[in-house]
Amino acid sequence: MTIELNKPVISEESYSxxxxxxxxxxxxxxxxxPLIYFHPAGGLVWDPFLSTLAxxxxxxxxxxxxxxxxxxxxxxxxxxxxDAVLIYDELIRQIGAVNPVLIGQSFGGMLAAELAxxxxxxxxxxxxxxxxxxxxxxxxxxHWMAVAPDDLPALxxxxxxxxxxxxxxxPPEDPEIALSAAAAMVxxxxxTGKLTWPIPDRGLxxxxxxxxxxxxxxxxxxxxxxxxxxxxxxxxxxxxSRVAIIxxxxxxxxxxxxxxxxxxxxxxxxxxxxxx
Amino acid sequence: MKIxxxxxxxxxxxxxxxxxxxxxxCDTPYSLTTREGVYDSMRDFLDELxxxxxxxxxxxxxxxxxxxxxxMVPNPDIIASALAYMTEVEQLDTAxxxxxxxxxxxxxxxxxxxxxxMIDVMSGGRLVAxxxxxxxxxxxINNGIPPIEIRPRFDENLELVLRxxxxxxxxxxxxxxxxxxxxxxxxxxxxxxxxxxxxxxGNPRTMQMCLERNFAFNYVSxxxxxxxxxxxxxxxxxxxxxxxxxxxxxxxxxxxxxxxxETDARAEQEYGPHLEYAFRxxxxxxxxxxxxxPGGIDIRGVEALMRDPSDFGLYQQMQHVTFRELVDxxxxxxxxxxxxxxxxxxxxxxxxxxxLHAMLGFGSLPKDLAFKNIELFSKEVAxxxxxxxxxxxxxxxxxxxxxxxxxxxxxxxxxxTESAAPKNVVTVKEVAAK
Numbered sequence: 127m128t129i130e131l132n133k134p135v136i137s138e139e140s141y142s143x144x145x146x147x148x149x150x151x152x153x154x155x156x157x158x159x160p161l162i163y164f165h166p167a168g169g170l171v172w173d174p175f176l177s178t179l180a181x182x183x184x185x186x187x188x189x190x191x192x193x194x195x196x197x198x199x200x201x202x203x204x205x206x207x208x209d210a211v212l213i214y215d216e217l218i219r220q221i222g223a224v225n226p227v228l229i230g231q232s233f234g235g236m237l238a239a240e241l242a243x244x245x246x247x248x249x250x251x252x253x254x255x256x257x258x259x260x261x262x263x264x265x266x267x268x269h270w271m272a273v274a275p276d277d278l279p280a281l282x283x284x285x286x287x288x289x290x291x292x293x294x295x296x297p298p299e300d301p302e303i304a305l306s307a308a309a310a311m312v313x314x315x316x317x318t319g320k321l322t323w324p325i326p327d328r329g330l331x332x333x334x335x336x337x338x339x340x341x342x343x344x345x346x347x348x349x350x351x352x353x354x355x356x357x358x359x360x361x362x363x364x365x366x367s368r369v370a371i372i373x374x375x376x377x378x379x380x381x382x383x384x385x386x387x388x389x390x391x392x393x394x395x396x397x398x399x400x401x402x
Numbered sequence: 403m404k405i406x407x408x409x410x411x412x413x414x415x416x417x418x419x420x421x422x423x424x425x426x427x428c429d430t431p432y433s434l435t436t437r438e439g440v441y442d443s444m445r446d447f448l449d450e451l452x453x454x455x456x457x458x459x460x461x462x463x464x465x466x467x468x469x470x471x472x473x474m475v476p477n478p479d480i481i482a483s484a485l486a487y488m489t490e491v492e493q494l495d496t497a498x499x500x501x502x503x504x505x506x507x508x509x510x511x512x513x514x515x516x517x518x519x520m521i522d523v524m525s526g527g528r529l530v531a532x533x534x535x536x537x538x539x540x541x542x543i544n545n546g547i548p549p550i551e552i553r554p555r556f557d558e559n560l561e562l563v564l565r566x567x568x569x570x571x572x573x574x575x576x577x578x579x580x581x582x583x584x585x586x587x588x589x590x591x592x593x594x595x596x597x598x599x600x601x602x603x604g605n606p607r608t609m610q611m612c613l614e615r616n617f618a619f620n621y622v623s624x625x626x627x628x629x630x631x632x633x634x635x636x637x638x639x640x641x642x643x644x645x646x647x648x649x650x651x652x653x654x655x656x657x658x659x660x661x662x663x664e665t666d667a668r669a670e671q672e673y674g675p676h677l678e679y680a681f682r683x684x685x686x687x688x689x690x691x692x693x694x695x696p697g698g699i700d701i702r703g704v705e706a707l708m709r710d711p712s713d714f715g716l717y718q719q720m721q722h723v724t725f726r727e728l729v730d731x732x733x734x735x736x737x738x739x740x741x742x743x744x745x746x747x748x749x750x751x752x753x754x755x756x757x758l759h760a761m762l763g764f765g766s767l768p769k770d771l772a773f774k775n776i777e778l779f780s781k782e783v784a785x786x787x788x789x790x791x792x793x794x795x796x797x798x799x800x801x802x803x804x805x806x807x808x809x810x811x812x813x814x815x816x817x818x819t820e821s822a823a824p825k826n827v828v829t830v831k832e833v834a835a836k
Contacts, residue, residue: 198700198701198821199820199821201550202554202819202821205578271542271549271695271696271697272543272691272692272695273691274689274690274691275691305705305708305709306705308708309701309704309705309708310701312696312701312704313696313697313701313704314696315696315697316548316549316550316695316696316697316698317550317697319548319549319550319696319697320548320550320551320697322548323542323546323547323548323549324542324543324546324548
């Protein structure tokens with residue numbers, strides 16, 4: 127099923143934070159109640175999932191420090207997870223978003239969960255999509271930064287040959303732009319890797335009990351990067367949470383199975399905050 | 403010219419089909435070893451280095467690699483300390499040269515400062531202190547350091563080590579990566595500041611740092627002068643000109659794998675299989691992505707590498723490399739003493755190399771052949787090379803005084819990390835400048 131969509135106008139805003147130590151760039155589109163999107167480890171990619179959400183929400187997509195074009199060394203200001211959490215909290219207050227929906231994918235899921243755990247009042251709706259942040263010895267996985275580039279597509283997607291996966295994986299036609307984008311992605315992995323290497327667990331397990339937001343945990347059934355078994359683990363640690371497994375999807379359900387993913391997310395968002 | 407004997411400690415008894423099945427780093431199965439094989443590999447490595455010391459090499463050199471089968475030296479300082487004591491007892495005036503302890507990998511830089519201090523004391527002031535920034539697989543996969551932290555850790559750790567050696571008074575250290583309430587090393591090095599060498603593979607920022615800060619630079623590419631050398635050495639001396647320091651050959655060291663026999667034919671026959679072993683079961687089976695992990699290379703460096711990967715040379719092509727290919731590419735210099743000395747003299751002179759690190763043990767080479775290589779090189783090759791630069795006006799400022807050097811201390815200059823320092827970290831240099 128194809129989704130009819132008009133790509134919204136995406137603007138870019140820059141926020142000076144931390145007494146001027148750091149500028150965070152935010153892509154913004156849509157109209158309506160605020161929604162903050164936390165991108166995965168390889169950097170922000172605006173996709174049809176976000177465009178569709180922009181029909182109903184003002185979508186703010188901050189770029190993790192160091193991942194913004196032309197500002198790679200912003201990462202140097204960040205020493206640890208605590209710095210990142212405080213930067214994002216300050217950003218959300220500067221944006222002026224009141225009770226924003228928080229949606230995070232993979233690494234972004236860890237950030238969103240950490241934010242909701244550190245600051246329980248920040249939101250009453252949290253969506254975690256194949257989030258990292260927990261580790262169980264019986265659910266081991268290889269860190270994506272240690273995977274050979276050729277092996278990554280098969281780990282990211284249930285079917286790396288599908289049209290959706292191919293569209294995601296195909297580089298831009300212009301070789302200069304393609305080279306720049308590839309280098310930017312590598313650097314973005316390096317920046318976000320500061321908070322996930324060697325094992326993407328900075329203690330989130332100790333804090334998830336603090337999350338009071340209604341939480342939807344979305345997981346691709348065939349996620350070969352982060353096992354779907356972690357969905358139940360997150361569910362057991364977050365009080366008002368439930369799991370939605372997306373069949374026929376790997377680690378990135380919003381790309382590989384856009385329609386069912388949108389269905390479960392919109393159903394959750396439209397429901398009341400008291401009912402997960 | 404200074405000539406050191408350099409060796410790694412490979413496991414010498416890997417199965418013939420190893421390179422078709424395994425990586426040589428990180429997850430290499432230890433079940434491939436036997437206890438006898440490990441002992442013999444380590445013992446022969448030490449015996450060969452001591453043999454070089456007794457035969458008059460200017461220095462004996464080793465380096466650091468963890469969790470791998472081609473250099474079982476996760477901490478070179480352990481080896482260096484054994485060599486320091488033995489050479490002192492035998493009254494051998496040779497430099498102890500770990501190339502050496504990686505500061506981008508180290509979580510305990512004070513331990514590094516202390517180890518080097520002890521080695522310098524045990525050797526009577528013969529330490530040459532090498533500091534690689536850090537191989538990605540070693541710092542990140544083996545030791546858990548996020549790749550993007552390797553260079554910043556190196557920078558902070560190096561400052562701490564230098565200050566711990568030279569500050570006469572106890573001091574506190576409140577860095578981003580290390581906090582110590584009081585640093586006051588006992589012992590400190592006998593040398594006022596051991597000569598500092600940075601081991602690298604060609605990053606221009608590293609070169610700039612060395613040249614500005616009065617560190618010597620070890621170029622360790624494994625691929626020989628012919629393939630990658632010209633580009634790297636041209637780059638190095640251009641940066642030297644830009645920085646405004648003289649083209650002093652003694653500030654540059656170069657590693658070359660060398661195999662000498664009575665004749666060219668005998669050299670091929672005796673050393674060939676072991677050279678193939680060394681490259682196939684070592685460099686040739688390092689997964690390339692583990693050498694270039696995200697964040698470990700500056701974004702502009704990533705772009706440059708994507709345009710032109712040649713700095714990383716031929717790692718992958720080494721997996722099934724033949725002896726003939728190694729020789730033709732100049733990766734190894736093999737043959738009779740005449741053959742060998744001519745080639746080495748040529749590139750050392752052309753590229754301004756004042757320190758030759760001769761890798762004379764390699765791969766599965768058994769001890770008797772390693773001894774032969776070391777002896778032939780020492781008697782028939784080294785004497786012809788030592789006189790290079792004898793007539794130059796330059797002095798060796800990166801060699802211990804006890805061994806004839808005129809060492810000069812580190813100076814201020816750029817960091818290893820490409821970026822502005824965060825504003826809330828006040829460096830020792832900034833304080834000193836006030």
